[in-house]
Amino acid sequence: MTVKFVSNGEVTSFLKDHKDEFEATLLSEAVNVASKINDILQKGNIDLLKNAQTLIQRVVEQKETEVIAFAEQEGIAWAKHSHSLTLSFKLEWVQAIRRTLWKFISRFIDERGEYLKQEDFFEMEKKINNNMDYFLNSFFLSYSHYKDELISSQRKLVEHLSVPIIPVSATVAVLPLIGNVDDYRIRIIEEKALLEISNLKLQTLVLDLSGVTTMEQDVIAKFEDILTGVSMMGCKAVLTGLRAELVRKMVSMGVTFHQYAETHGTLQQTLRKYVVAQEV
Template identity: 50%
Template sequence: MGLILEEEYIDYFTSQRSAFQEKLLNEAVNVRDKIHDILLIGNIDLLNNAHKLVMYVLSGELKALDEFAQKEGISWASQDLTLAFKLEWVQAIRRTVWNFLQRYDLEREGESYRNFYELEEKVNDRIDQFLNGFFLSYSDYKDQLIESQRKIVEELSVPIIPVTSTVGVVPLIREINLSRANIIEEKILNEIERLRIQTLIMDFSGITSVEKGVLSHLMKMIDETKMMGCECVITGLGPKIVMEITKLGIQIHSQAKTKGSLQQALEDYLVSSI
C-alpha cells in the first residue's frame, strides 16, 4: 500500500469507526456477549483495542504492531482468558476489515481494484504477524507464571506451622490466586487431620494481592476447617481485604474469630494452652 492510499484508508476507517464496531460485533457472535465481562475482569477494552489493531495494520507500523501484540498477549495470559475467544475476535476483525475495504472500493467505483493483490498480502500478513506475536507473548508469560507458581508452592510445602500440640499457624504470603488457593486448601485440610490441629491461626498480613473470587474461596475453606472440628482465627486483615469482605457481604465473625495481629493471637492461645 502506498503512503497516500494508507492515509486514505485510515481516514475512512476512522470516520466509519461506529459502523465498523457494529459490524464486528455481528461477526464475533460468541465474543459479543463477553465483552463487558472481559472489560470488568481483565480491564481489556476489546473494541478500542480492535481499532488500534486496524490502525497499525493499515498504516504499516510494524514495530508498534509487534509491541501491541506482546502487550495483548501478557494481558490475556495474566487474566487467564480463553484463547478461543481471542482467536475468534481477531478473525472477526480480519473479516470486518475486508468488508470495509470492499465498501471503500465500491464507493470509489472500484478505483483501488488494481491494488487488490498487494493490499491482500499486506493486510493479511500484518494481522497474522499480530496473531503470532500475541500467541508467543501469551505462551512466554504463561510459562513464567507457571514457574513462579511452582516456586511459591515449594515455599509453602508445609503451610501449617505447629506452635503447640493443638495450635497451628498458616502465614499467607504474596499474591493469592484461585490456583494457589486450591493448593493451600488441600494442604491445610490434610495437615489439620495429620497434626490433629484444634485451633488454626491464619495470618493475612503478608498477602500482597488477592485475585477476584479468592476471598470467597478462603471463606469456604474456613467452613471446611470448622467441619473438621478446628477453630479458625484470622489475623492481620488489612483495609483493602476488609473492604472487599464487606463488599461481598461475607459475615466473617460467624465463621472465625479475628485478632489484630499474629502476635496478639499467639499470646492469647499460647497462654490458654499452657
C-alpha cells in the first residue's frame, strides 16, 4: 500500500482528459441551469461550460489571484444581464461545479490505486474550497459594485431629467419644478441652475413652482440660498405659480423672496413680459 503526494498538474491533466464526462456530470448536478445553458449563451454571451473549465483549472492549480480576477469579470458580465440571469442560477452553478470537481478528484485518487496522505488530502481540500469561496465572494462583490454604480448613474440621469432648464429665448429659460422638493433634490436644483446660467449665458431664470407638492422648512431656507446664488451670477430670478399653502408656510417662517426674486402669478404672465417684450 503506497502513499503518494498528488500534484496540481496531475489533477489538471486528469480533468482535461475527462472533460466531456465532467461536463455531463456537471449538467446533471445543476438541473435548473442545464436547461438554460443555450439561452444564457445567447442572451448574455456567457459560455457557462467554458467558464467552468477555466474556473476549475485556476482553482485546482491554486491561482488565487487569477480566480479572483475571473470572478470579478464574471460578476460584471452577470450584472449587465441581470434582467435575464438570476443570482440563484449562478449560485446553483458554482456549487454544482464544486460538487462535480470533488467527485472527479475522488475518482482520480481511486484510479491511481494509491492512498493519499491524510495531511495532503486536507491541505488539498482546504485550498480548493478556499479558492471556490474566493470566487463566490469576489463574484458577488463585483456584481454588487457594478449594480450600485449602474443604479447611481441611472439616478443621476433621472435627477437631471427632473430638473429641466428650458431655454425660451436667447437669454431667458424656465425651470419647472414638479412634485416633492426635498433636501437632496434642492441641492441638485442649485447645482443645475447655477451651471446652466453660466453655460447658457442667461439673464433671466423663471422658476415655476406651480407643480411643487411639498417643500419643508429647511428646503425653503435652502431655496433662498439658490435665489441669492442666481443673483450673484448676474441673472434675474422670477418665481411663478407659488401655491397658497407654500406661501403660508413661508409667511409663518418670516421668509420672503422679494429681495432676491420677482414674483408673478402664472408662467404665462412671465413669458409675456420677458419673451414677448424681447421679440417686440
